Amino acid sequence: MSSEALNTVDSISAALAEENYIADAGLSTSVFLAIKMGKALFLEGEPGVGKTEIAKVLSNLLHVPLIRLQCYEGLDINHAVYEWNYLRQLLEIQAANQPQATSQPATENIFTEKFLLRRPLLQAIDQSHEAAPVLLIDELDRADEEFESFLLELLSDYQVTIPELGTLKARHTPVTIITSNRTREIHDALKRRCIYFWIDYPSREKEIEIVRLKLPGIAQRLAEQVVDFVQLIRQQELYKSPGVAETLDWAEALGHLNQSQLEPKLVDTTLGMILKYQDDVTKIRGERVRELLGQIPA
Amino acid sequence: MDQAVGVELPAFFANLFHFSGMLRKAGLTISLEQLIEFQRSLEIIDLRQREQVYFAARGILVKRHEDYGLFDRVFNHFWRAPQPTDRQIGQKTPLAPRHNAPKRQPLNLATLMAQRAREADPALDLADKSGSFSPTEILQNKAFSEMTPEELETIHKLIASIRWQVSLRQTRRRVSNRQGHFLDMRRVMRNAAGVGGVPVKLAWQNRKIRPRPLVVLADISGSMERYSRILLQFCFSLTHTLQEVECFVFATRLSRITPQLRLNSIDRALAEAAQQVADWSGGTRIGQSIHTFNRQWSRRVLRRGAIVLIVSDGWESDDASVLGQEMRYLQHRSHRIIWLNPLLGHQAYQPRVAGIEAALPFIDDFLPIHNLQSLEALSYRLAKLGRRPAPGGLKH
Numbered sequence: 150m151s152s153e154a155l156n157t158v159d160s161i162s163a164a165l166a167e168e169n170y171i172a173d174a175g176l177s178t179s180v181f182l183a184i185k186m187g188k189a190l191f192l193e194g195e196p197g198v199g200k201t202e203i204a205k206v207l208s209n210l211l212h213v214p215l216i217r218l219q220c221y222e223g224l225d226i227n228h229a230v231y232e233w234n235y236l237r238q239l240l241e242i243q244a245a246n247q248p249q250a251t252s253q254p255a256t257e258n259i260f261t262e263k264f265l266l267r268r269p270l271l272q273a274i275d276q277s278h279e280a281a282p283v284l285l286i287d288e289l290d291r292a293d294e295e296f297e298s299f300l301l302e303l304l305s306d307y308q309v310t311i312p313e314l315g316t317l318k319a320r321h322t323p324v325t326i327i328t329s330n331r332t333r334e335i336h337d338a339l340k341r342r343c344i345y346f347w348i349d350y351p352s353r354e355k356e357i358e359i360v361r362l363k364l365p366g367i368a369q370r371l372a373e374q375v376v377d378f379v380q381l382i383r384q385q386e387l388y389k390s391p392g393v394a395e396t397l398d399w400a401e402a403l404g405h406l407n408q409s410q411l412e413p414k415l416v417d418t419t420l421g422m423i424l425k426y427q428d429d430v431t432k433i434r435g436e437r438v439r440e441l442l443g444q445i446p447a
Numbered sequence: 448m449d450q451a452v453g454v455e456l457p458a459f460f461a462n463l464f465h466f467s468g469m470l471r472k473a474g475l476t477i478s479l480e481q482l483i484e485f486q487r488s489l490e491i492i493d494l495r496q497r498e499q500v501y502f503a504a505r506g507i508l509v510k511r512h513e514d515y516g517l518f519d520r521v522f523n524h525f526w527r528a529p530q531p532t533d534r535q536i537g538q539k540t541p542l543a544p545r546h547n548a549p550k551r552q553p554l555n556l557a558t559l560m561a562q563r564a565r566e567a568d569p570a571l572d573l574a575d576k577s578g579s580f581s582p583t584e585i586l587q588n589k590a591f592s593e594m595t596p597e598e599l600e601t602i603h604k605l606i607a608s609i610r611w612q613v614s615l616r617q618t619r620r621r622v623s624n625r626q627g628h629f630l631d632m633r634r635v636m637r638n639a640a641g642v643g644g645v646p647v648k649l650a651w652q653n654r655k656i657r658p659r660p661l662v663v664l665a666d667i668s669g670s671m672e673r674y675s676r677i678l679l680q681f682c683f684s685l686t687h688t689l690q691e692v693e694c695f696v697f698a699t700r701l702s703r704i705t706p707q708l709r710l711n712s713i714d715r716a717l718a719e720a721a722q723q724v725a726d727w728s729g730g731t732r733i734g735q736s737i738h739t740f741n742r743q744w745s746r747r748v749l750r751r752g753a754i755v756l757i758v759s760d761g762w763e764s765d766d767a768s769v770l771g772q773e774m775r776y777l778q779h780r781s782h783r784i785i786w787l788n789p790l791l792g793h794q795a796y797q798p799r800v801a802g803i804e805a806a807l808p809f810i811d812d813f814l815p816i817h818n819l820q821s822l823e824a825l826s827y828r829l830a831k832l833g834r835r836p837a838p839g840g841l842k843h
């Protein structure tokens with residue numbers, strides 16, 4: 150599907166659903182606006198609510214490549230935008246100095262596109278794309294402020310200047326998705342250039358729908374129980390609440406164990422699938438599990 | 448797009464500006480650029496669907512999850528469905544929120560604290576014999592708890608004059624440095640280009656050095672009341688001399704006061720901070736407060752080797768085992784935990800308080816904070832902090 154065909158918010162919702170991604174009206178509207186207005190979509194939310202997933206789904210449904218940049222502290226231009234292929238440059242110089250060389254002086258041509266290593270951001274604005282690719286800048290909160298300011302520049306006009314080559318500008322503005330787990334605040338200036346959306350945990354009905362969609366083989370009863378239990382767990386005082394990703398992992402694991410419904414013992418032994426801190430596991434295992442299971446409608 | 452937008456333009460813009468004005472008054476920052484973008488978005492969504500207008504406005508105008516609630520209130524107030532014939536909603540301006548702006552506390556915190564301390568502990572007045580104009584040398588070693596308001600005023604200035612420094616850490620970002628350990632290939636090749644492609648002149652990089660982030664958790668419960676004013680001044684002074692500081696205070700509940708302390712005037716900063724705090728001088732629930740911090744804030748503020756300063760006397764009204772567990776969590780996620788205890792200054796003090804006993808295994812440095820000298824020692828210590836001592840915590 151091309152982006153031209155997605156002319157209304159409803160068509161986006163439908164297209165996402167076709168790719169097995171359940172989005173609420175807020176997310177659909179945000180995705181729609183991001184594509185139509187050529188702005189980046191800034192997604193924040195707890196881990197495991199489907200922030201990264203939306204980029205993959207969009208690249209699928211638009212039939213365009215997904216270009217992913219994983220952020221980390223110290224991420225710099227060499228790794229985010231471009232780097233010269235130094236080894237190749239040195240070899241070229243060596244070769245040019247040999248008597249049998251016929252080419253022009255080496256320095257003339259070691260700074261050409263042939264020696265350029267394209268990193269994700271440069272790939273995203275490459276002229277060769279037939280349609281706008283999806284650019285995923287994942288976990289921006291892990292990068293440092295220096296990278297953030299660079300990104301601010303890139304997002305304003307989607308062009309990069311390489312001193313030796315000149316300015317490269319995107320033919321199609323990439324569909325840009327930025328995610329953050331909020332381990333730190335991203336500067337407002339950057340967020341202001343984006344459509345901002347906070348992805349919450351899904352409602353019970355929506356989460357059951359997601360489980361059924363992603364795991365078609367699962368029994369309705371088990372899916373409901375798993376979701377009910379996870380939704381209850383999220384209301385507990387925990388260091389780290391399980392996301393939808395954990396719900397899916399757990400439901401799948403229970404399926405492999407050939408279980409058709411939740412039993413206290415079973416929950417105790419598989420609790421590590423949804424709780425990732427030992428303190429949380431200790432707190433819930435045993436007595437609390439029985440209590441919570443008792444609250445689930447039979 | 449395909450829907451005809453049946454709105455008279457001037458009135459429509461007036462409404463838009465009015466709407467953004469209300470959001471601004473509610474405390475959101477909205478740039479003109481954002482407003483234009485919002486107007487642009489209205490041309491491509493289905494205006495008949497209120498939901499889409501709502502999400503477009505929120506996506507473009509709001510940049511923080513915390514502001515969602517605020518935005519909802521203004522939005523619902525403003526875009527309440529108008530009468531079908533009445534298109535000029537902007538004409539009837541609702542009363543601007545400035546008419547019920549929050550009242551400023553007339554009394555500033557400094558005087559309030561001083562008064563409270565006197566009322567709570569009349570015995571304090573006995574110690575006033577040294578006179579109100581004590582020279583700085585006497586103040587150096589005098590316990591804060593024994594000081595008169597005038598002396599505290601002097602201390603206030605002295606605290607403000609301390610130049611705080613936090614120990615440094617190597618980041619993963621590389622910067623040019625002649626003595627560096629990493630080759631800067633990009634510059635090497637660029638230099639080489641000028642001399643026939645032979646890399647003669649090498650260029651080096653090193654890892655960038657930055658001060659560690661500092662997080663302060665200060666106890667302002669009843670038992671700490673006489674120190675609370677000094678504590679806030681201490682936090683203010685840290686916030687204004689260091690790059691990355693986060694301040695929280697707690698008694699029974701945790702409040703973040705970092706934004707308030709960033710204000711330039713100390714009196715205003717302390718007054719606003721005091722308003723932010725829900726529970727001045729109540730009981731103490733240290734474990735619960737640190738739990739809240741761990742759950743809501745630790746992932747956001749304890750990054751990149753942060754140092755945690757806890758200021759408390761350790762009187763815990765809850766179960767001390769909760770405190771122990773939360774301290775363990777906190778210790779695993781910070782570069783170092785320094786616990787400052789005003790009681791530690793007394794010669795006879797033994798850490799027998801249940802709270803302290805539970806927390807002690809997870810504290811890296813257990814230091815006094817009872818007079819100016821101890822503050823100066825702390826500033827020295829902060830600047831020189833090295834790695835955490837061997838596991839097992841601190842032997843007192």
